[in-house]
Amino acid sequence: MTKITFIEANGEKHVTQAENGSTVMETAIMNGVPGVIAECGGACTCATCHVYVDDAWSEAVGGPSMMEEDMLDFAFDVKPTSRLSCQIKVREDLDGLVVHVPSRQG
Template sequence: MPHITYIESDGTRHETEGEVGSTVMETAIMNGVPGIVAECGGACTCATCHVYVDDAWAETVGGPSMMEEDMLDFAYAVKPTSRLSCQIKVKDAIDGLIVHVPERQG
């Protein structure tokens, strides 16, 4: 199971393991990571699962789709590495992924 680390804006770290085939958002919800609200449940319609992909992982994870980019317009403090965690699939290639949770959602 790939390891995913979520870092809150205050520096608090949450070390988790994600199930291959799930999403980074689902892993956060299942592990009680604060700041990942996920109001739409992963349908890419709310931007409340916004994260910043750590710079070291940006290329591996890749950029947002056009639909995701449109939803990021509603996210708080968007950066070049912003992604919606509901759109990042958990797979072996992201074992060790680090994402940062924004100070607030929306």
């Protein structure tokens, strides 16, 4: 299991255990993390699972695909570390990952 910490816009932390091979979005939904809505269920057809990858983890997670970049155009307050959590696969080397949930979704 891989530890992922979600930090809400108000600073509240949610420390979760994620199954390798799942997505960060699935982990958020299964753990009831507020602010990750995931209307499309992980199909990369909305931007309601938008998160900010913590700067310390940005390189390890990597950047968005072209399709994901297109969907991020619909997200609120996009930043250089913005990602759709449905597109981040959980893997062993992401143990300790920290992501920040925006104050609202697009």
